[in-house]
Amino acid sequence: MLKISFIAHDRKKEEMVNFVTAYESVFAPHELYSTGTTGTRIMEKTNLQIQRFMSGPLGGDQQIGALVAQNEMDLIIFLRDPLMAQPHEPDIIALLRLCDVQGIPVATNVATAELLVRALARGDFAWRELVHKYKPGVDQP
């Protein structure tokens, strides 16, 4: 079971709901997380159980980032709005940076998300189980 996060900016939420609905059976066996409003919207339209953090502008990206920093998150689908400034832009950049620090798969548009979810369905994320098994202590790089 992997930890997967869904995050979508307002003008991308409908796309996110449609995407998660289409792949509901792929996501269902996993531990699912989201920022506040994104998770609410997905749960309204699916039978998925999602652990919701704060809304993005109130710190939700940072809460997910904390799990990323500990290398606990396995996949992030983050449908960003590239055409609208966000008040919490520094939090967004920080989250993406931490994904790169830990080498965690992150999709920022639905085309990439499609490829990653198909990889997930095929079992291509098995290496993440090894990461968890052999994770170094929190004080080691």
Ligand SMILES: O=C(CO)COP(=O)(O)O
């Ligand atoms: O702003 C967000 C991510 O940066 C998303 O937050 P919500 O899911 O609460 O709208």
